[in-house]
Amino acid sequence: MRCVRVWFKKMGMSRYVSHLDLMRAMTRALRRAKVPLWYTEGYNPHPYITFALPLSLGMESLCESMDMRIEGDSTNEEIFAMLKDNMPPGIEIIKVSDPVFDPKKITFGEFDIFFDCEGNSDKIVGLINGMLSQDELIVQKLGKKGRHKVLKDINLIEFIKDYSVSSFGERVKVSVILPAGSTTNVNPSLLADEIQKRADGIAYTLIRKQLLTEGMEQFA
Amino acid sequence: MISKEVEKILPLVQKPGRYTGGELNSVVKDKSKVDLRYAFCFPDSYEIGMSHLGIKILYSAANSRDDVWCERVFAPWTDMEKEMREKNIPLYALESGDPLTEFDLIGFTLQYELSYTNILNMLDLAGIPVRSKDRSSLTPIIVGGGPCACNPEPIADFFDLFMLGDGEEVSDELFDLIISCKKENVSKAEFLKRAAQIKGVYVPSLYEIEYNEDKTVKAVKATQTAPEKVTKRIISDLDTVHYPDKFIVPFIEVVHDRVVHEILRGCIRGCRFCQAGFLYRPIREKSADTINTQCKRLCETTGYDEISLSSLSTSDYTHLEELMEKLLSWTEDYKVNIALPSLRVDNFSEKLMGYLKRVRRSGLTFAPEAGTQRLRDAINKNVTEEELMNTARQAFSGGWTAVKLYFMLGLPTETYDDVAGIAELAQKVVNEFYRNPDKPKGKGVQVSISVSSFVPKPFTPFQWEAQDTMDELISKQNHLLSSVKTKKISVSYHKVNISFLEGVFARGDRQLSDVIEYAWRHGCKFDSWDDNFLFDVWLEAFEKCGVDPLFYSSRKREYEEILPWDHLDYGIRKEFLISESKKAYENETTPHCKIKCAGCGTNMLNGGKCDAMRKSMV
Numbered sequence: 103m104r105c106v107r108v109w110f111k112k113m114g115m116s117r118y119v120s121h122l123d124l125m126r127a128m129t130r131a132l133r134r135a136k137v138p139l140w141y142t143e144g145y146n147p148h149p150y151i152t153f154a155l156p157l158s159l160g161m162e163s164l165c166e167s168m169d170m171r172i173e174g175d176s177t178n179e180e181i182f183a184m185l186k187d188n189m190p191p192g193i194e195i196i197k198v199s200d201p202v203f204d205p206k207k208i209t210f211g212e213f214d215i216f217f218d219c220e221g222n223s224d225k226i227v228g229l230i231n232g233m234l235s236q237d238e239l240i241v242q243k244l245g246k247k248g249r250h251k252v253l254k255d256i257n258l259i260e261f262i263k264d265y266s267v268s269s270f271g272e273r274v275k276v277s278v279i280l281p282a283g284s285t286t287n288v289n290p291s292l293l294a295d296e297i298q299k300r301a302d303g304i305a306y307t308l309i310r311k312q313l314l315t316e317g318m319e320q321f322a
Numbered sequence: 323m324i325s326k327e328v329e330k331i332l333p334l335v336q337k338p339g340r341y342t343g344g345e346l347n348s349v350v351k352d353k354s355k356v357d358l359r360y361a362f363c364f365p366d367s368y369e370i371g372m373s374h375l376g377i378k379i380l381y382s383a384a385n386s387r388d389d390v391w392c393e394r395v396f397a398p399w400t401d402m403e404k405e406m407r408e409k410n411i412p413l414y415a416l417e418s419g420d421p422l423t424e425f426d427l428i429g430f431t432l433q434y435e436l437s438y439t440n441i442l443n444m445l446d447l448a449g450i451p452v453r454s455k456d457r458s459s460l461t462p463i464i465v466g467g468g469p470c471a472c473n474p475e476p477i478a479d480f481f482d483l484f485m486l487g488d489g490e491e492v493s494d495e496l497f498d499l500i501i502s503c504k505k506e507n508v509s510k511a512e513f514l515k516r517a518a519q520i521k522g523v524y525v526p527s528l529y530e531i532e533y534n535e536d537k538t539v540k541a542v543k544a545t546q547t548a549p550e551k552v553t554k555r556i557i558s559d560l561d562t563v564h565y566p567d568k569f570i571v572p573f574i575e576v577v578h579d580r581v582v583h584e585i586l587r588g589c590i591r592g593c594r595f596c597q598a599g600f601l602y603r604p605i606r607e608k609s610a611d612t613i614n615t616q617c618k619r620l621c622e623t624t625g626y627d628e629i630s631l632s633s634l635s636t637s638d639y640t641h642l643e644e645l646m647e648k649l650l651s652w653t654e655d656y657k658v659n660i661a662l663p664s665l666r667v668d669n670f671s672e673k674l675m676g677y678l679k680r681v682r683r684s685g686l687t688f689a690p691e692a693g694t695q696r697l698r699d700a701i702n703k704n705v706t707e708e709e710l711m712n713t714a715r716q717a718f719s720g721g722w723t724a725v726k727l728y729f730m731l732g733l734p735t736e737t738y739d740d741v742a743g744i745a746e747l748a749q750k751v752v753n754e755f756y757r758n759p760d761k762p763k764g765k766g767v768q769v770s771i772s773v774s775s776f777v778p779k780p781f782t783p784f785q786w787e788a789q790d791t792m793d794e795l796i797s798k799q800n801h802l803l804s805s806v807k808t809k810k811i812s813v814s815y816h817k818v819n820i821s822f823l824e825g826v827f828a829r830g831d832r833q834l835s836d837v838i839e840y841a842w843r844h845g846c847k848f849d850s851w852d853d854n855f856l857f858d859v860w861l862e863a864f865e866k867c868g869v870d871p872l873f874y875s876s877r878k879r880e881y882e883e884i885l886p887w888d889h890l891d892y893g894i895r896k897e898f899l900i901s902e903s904k905k906a907y908e909n910e911t912t913p914h915c916k917i918k919c920a921g922c923g924t925n926m927l928n929g930g931k932c933d934a935m936r937k938s939m940v
Contacts, residue, residue, distance in 0.1 A: 115324075115342040118332060119573045123339060127346075127573055130625030133656075147657065160333050188625075190346040190573065305330055 103140045103171050106181060109196040112163045116192025121156040127190050128168060135188035137181060140171040154205040154321065155282060155313060158289060163310040165321075169201060202322040203315060210263055210314040211282030213290040216273050217297065218305045223269040226301055230267050230276060233297065234259070241292045258296070261288045282313060324419040331405040339574040340368035341402060343416030347568040347623065349385045349392070350417055357389040357501045361415050361425040361462075365440035366433075366850070368396040372570070373578035375632065376431055376468065376489070382566035383490050390497055393417040394570075395428075397440045397847070398447070400854065406447065413447040422448035426461040426500055429493075430481075432470035435827035436820065436850040438477050439842040441466075445480070452839065454482050454527060460503060460510045465496070471524075472554075472601055473780040473887040476830035476838060478526035482510075483517055485524075486890060487554030488587070490563050492522045518548040522555035524890060531832055531886075537873060539831060539884040553891040556927045560587065560608040565616050568623045580628035580661070581620045583613055585645070589634035590915035590934045591666075592922075593691070594702045594906055595733060597779035598634055600894055603924035604932040605915065610645040617649060621658055629653070630661040637665045637674065638916075640933075646677045663687075666705070686717050689728035692736075693743025699909045700735045702902070707747065714751045718758045724768045725751060731798045731815070732776040732790035734906060741798050744771060745805035752810050771813045773802065775821035779828050780887045781894055783902035786879040789825040791872070792818045819857045820850065825875035831886035834874070836867040893924035 112119070119127060129149060132139055141147040154167045172181065178198040186195045219226045233239055238257050245254040263279040276297070280288045294306050313321035324342060332338040353359065362381055364371030371377060377394065384392035393415035398406060406413070412421040422428055428450075430441050442452045445464070451457050454464065466474060467485040474484045485492045499520065503513045518525040528548035532540040544550050557563045569581065588605035589598065617629050629649070633639060649660055665674075665688070690705055692698045698705055714725060729744050748769045755767035775795050778787040790798070795818040806813055827834065840863040841856075848854035864871050879885070881900050898921055905912060912920050915934035919925075925932035 115344040116573070118338040118342050120339070123573050123575065126575065127571075130346075130571060130627075133625035133627065134622065141657065160338070190571070191344045 103173055105169055105171050105201055106178060107199050107201040108168045108170065108181070108185065109199065110166050110168070110189070111194045111196060112157060112166050112192065113194070114162070114192040116190065117160055117162045119192075120159050121153070124157075125151065125153070127193075131185070131188050131190060131193075132170070135184040137170075137184050138172050138174045138176060140173045152205070155208055155211075155284075157310060158291065158308075161291075161308045161310060165310060165312045167321075169205075199322070203319075205321075206284060207315045208283040208313045208321050209281065209285075209316040210279050210318070211290075212277065212279050212311045212314065214309045214311055215276040215278065215290060215294045215297075216307050216309075217276070217301070219269070219272055219274050220304075221272065222301075222304075223272065223274055226274045226297075226304070227267055227269050229301055230274070230297055233300070234262070234265055234267070239293075239296065241296050243288070243292060256288075256292075258288070258293055261286075262293075277311075279314070324414065324416075325411070327409060327411050328414070328419065331402070331409060331411070334405055335402045336399065337368075337574055339572075340396070341398065341416075342573075343394075343419065345573055346571040348394075348417055348570050349381070351385075351391040353391060353418060353420070355388075356391040357504070358391075358427060358497050359420075359425045360384055360390055360392040360427045360429065360497070361395050361422050362392055363395040363428060363430045363441075363444060364433075365397055365430055365437040365444060366848070367399055368572070369574070369576040371396045372572050372576040374431070374433065375582045375584060376433075378566055378569050378582075379564070379584075380489050380493060381570075382568070383564040384493060384497070386564060387494075387497065389501065391417075393425075395422065395444065397444055400848070403443075403447065412449050413444055422450060422462065426463065426504065427496070428462045428464050430464070430466045432466050432468040432474065432477075434850060435470060435476075435824045438827065438838050439846045439849055441477065442480065442839065442842040443847045452480050452842075454479060457482070458510060460508065460513055461500075463500065463510075463513070467493075469598065469601055470828075472597075472890060472892060473829065474524070474526065475531075475832050475886040476827050476834035478832050479835040480838075481526065482514060483523055483525045485555070486522050486552060487892070488557045489555075490557055492520065492555045495520050496523065515546050515548075518546070521553060524552040526832075529889060533833075537833065539886055539888075541884070542889045544889070551889055551891045554893065554927070556604070556893075557587070557606070558928055558931070560584075560606050561612045565612075567616070567619050569620060569626075571624050571626070578630070579626070580630050581617060581624060581626045582630045582632050583617050583620075584608070584633060585613055585631050585636065585639050586633045586933070588924075588932075588934075590638055591635055591704065592702055592902070592912055592914060592920060593704075594700075594783040594902055595691070595730065595776060595779075596634075597782050600781050600922070600924075601892060602634065603893065603922060604928050605934040606928070607640055607933045610641040610648055613645055614648040618652060621656060627657060628659045628661060630663060632663060635666055636662050638914075643673065646674075650677065686722050686724070687726040687728065688713065690747060691728065691730050692733060692740060693729065693745070693747050694740045696909050697733060697736060697740040697743070699911050700906045701733055702906070702911050704911055704914060707750070710747070711750065711754055714754045715758065718755050718767070719760055723755075723765050724770070726770045726772060727751070729771060729773045730776045731773050731802070732795050732821075734776075734778075734784055734787045735909075736798075738798070738801055741801045742805040744773070744802055745807070745811070748806070748811045749808065752808065767810055769811045771802075771806075771811060773799070773813065773815045775816055775818055777821055777825045777828055780885070781892050781899070783899045783906060785829065785885065785899065786881060786883075786903060788878040789822070789875045791876050792822050795821070817852065817855075820855060822871070822875060823849070823857075823860060826871045827874075829886070830874050833869060837863045837869050840867055893922075893927040895921070895923035898922045 139149040150171045152169050182198040242253045243256045265278040471484045514525045530543040534540045586607040588603045778784045844859050
């Protein structure tokens, strides 16, 4: 029995697959692919599968990873070959590797937010740059207070590790690095929603590009 | 692919995965290369519709033709509907994202009466007039099928035609006719006239209904060469009929998320309250080999880890042991569980329980249906108390500690003693647990009673009966609750107003279409969902339309009365139903079909063949 890390993209309509549903969809894909899964030995045997960092519903990603335990001596390349044609639509296997980092090491995420500007690109770029160059950008974040969920004010600027704003044609792209992981997590939709609010409700899409460790190494 | 407009509203609604399409094994074709586009609609939510076996079979069968593209449509949940209406997005099919108006054929499956308002709502969301007479062009043609098509009269004005009985072959013939009528560019009227010539197709507009002064049916007249009686279709051989080799695998969790296999059609039992037991006759069994091969294939193409062997009475399947051996030879390696729903109390063998233990221990559910032997005899349930106790004993010694029992309230001839009998029977099951010397230590027993309200249905021996009124049902529910003396027995029951409405529409006629339209126009939809059920609006609808609902639900009919569905023929002889109805009042049972053929007549639909008779005849 050994642990392998499966890397995949989650694009298009599959972004509406929730974390729980993804778990089920992947388990079925593994069964279709006849991957030699290791099953738990309890009363109700099930495969052992975990995801590094759950992705919000509606967000696309280029850097999803799933750890699973397999039996036998299949190589990573063989597992890749089994998997690649058995994925549900919208999910594409990139590679299969030996895990390097513990998922707990994930500290930051790099995201792209694309805004549909319909001819207002310059104005929107100005607006976003204006927002991000202030000392404070207060938004409300759903947090926990004991058992209760409460809305907390947070200053987004304090959490933004790095950002850039660029425009091409009708679209404006904001690349941003935000805390991600089990200790501190700031969802980029907080920033995207705030921009949307100040720009007459323009539509946006979100994509997770890569996950980073505390030392800014790519999660592998 | 769904449109940009739809994509924009998806972030605003609950469970957007219901509206995206693109699931594994969904079928996408080039629309310019097909002759007929078919939108198969399930008038309820995605989670309910995707659990339904019929849609999987008919979707796959239709798409096996190169000239047809069949897509799926479900009722959008209320939050999605609101967004769609606000942004003027018409109802679309999941595979192409195209609005329903682009389809040639729109088919609704009629699984339960309380989905009728959803049908109107879906047509309206697609911008299609709800009444057949207001749709003048040839396409889209609106059709219906499924169990409620056995009395489609309350919704007859909304549909162009209905398909009665098994749908696999008749749909094919309908596709051919539509394709040729499109090429010839014939009128809708001409198409309907031709369609009525297909066996099993009922075109309601070709039948004139005359009413008596007391609003009962006086006469039904077939016009324009339509047949006097429309006979339902059946599939003769289940081994050769199309069965899917792939199921669509939903992303989101649906109610029944597993491989389902239909192992037989029909039921040998003849329980007098059960419509399905009569509608799906004659008995046709599938061979164990076919089922086994198809199940394995389905597990491989879907990745599902559970198979459910479905039928009206799974333990009556002649080759069940052979089938279980075959399945278990590979399912354990595949880590696949087998579920056996619809088991009976009287033939639940030790061997069968052994198989069940090898797969996975789930709850055990049995349906005695009535609390006393007298009433069980009257409804022809053919289950004795002793059999139930034997089964309970076996289950308890096999390690089970929870048993669920299904009952009905409001059955014909029921007294308050019969109601109290439900609690007494459950108590005896509890006692049986404590009598068992090897009962698991430190564990109690839980007996759950689930009671539904009886609704008289067409094509059953109880089709003439008066349904209990809501007050009577509530009083019986209370009597049952007060008869239960221990916390080891829990009781759950259905809302009576929902059963009442079901009772009205089950045996309704065309005078109800105005009521349905009124209720829908005033906000009724998803009526089978408690949160959405607007009973007051329904009562208002009856009043405004001048219809007395009790005329349909709680009126005892004479055997001589012309019933609204008498011109539809499901192969069951009326004399047989009358004799069964009379026997109910004598508390007299009828042996099941394998012991002795009761002469229901449905074997004549299959050239005299019935798989229940096969053994005894040879």
